[in-house]
Amino acid sequence: MSTQARQEPCEVVDPAGDITLPDDDTLAAMMKALAHPARVRIIRVLDERQACVTGDVVIELGLAQSTVSEHLRILRQTGLIQGEIEGPRTRYCISATGLATLKAGIAAL
Amino acid sequence: MSTQARQEPCEVVDPAGDITLPDDDTLAAMMKALAHPARVRIIRVLDERQACVTGDVVIELGLAQSTVSEHLRILRQTGLIQGEIEGPRTRYCISATGLATLKAGIAAL
């Protein structure tokens, strides 16, 4: 039931080095990924608990499992989070570089 | 009122003082407003040319007038830009506070 979060951090490699500014389309896509309250909340949840699995997010958001899985997919495909399979479950965490790219793109507006 | 609109800055009042962090819904709404390449471009255009009227943006984007007017409405309603009527045309400019709120909200993620 609960997550026994241990093991190494989800973010295996992410030097957070040189961040290239995204172009309009990429920036708009990242914005679109966060253009939904549920996905903003997911980012906050992943920030609080360093990392957690899909089931935890489902409980936290109170939405259907398939709905949450879809939101996670969108965030993953835009590079804002990353998930690694861990047995029968998937552990998600924030992508430092992805989020940094978004922040840089916004800040440059 | 208004009228005798000169070419003074569009941003009449905008101290850019205390910026309150937006909640999830507000932040998501601002993201949604910029979750489209055309609207990101509008922000850039308004940034380059301090301010310009609808027709200028129409030419710059190459979209139908009604389409651009709709994009401008969305940005205006979320408080990211502001427009003031100037005779038969409307002059738009970036809202410093609106954009600052967005930047603060993202940076706090």
Place this chain on the structure above:
DNA sequence: TACATTCATCGTCGTTCGACGATTAATGAT
């Protein structure tokens, strides 16, 4: 071998978005 657990994917359905042309309102010019 099952069987349960976890999560991604699929199918559906109603809502919203985004584009456009047409229309309307307001202003300026003739």
Place this chain on the structure above:
DNA sequence: ATCATTAATCGTCGAACGACGATGAATGTA
């Protein structure tokens, strides 16, 4: 007055979104 210009609004239509339940694949356990 009439006409032209500018921009917001309206109506439409196809595409995408967002929610859900159902299904399926992968893993762990008895």
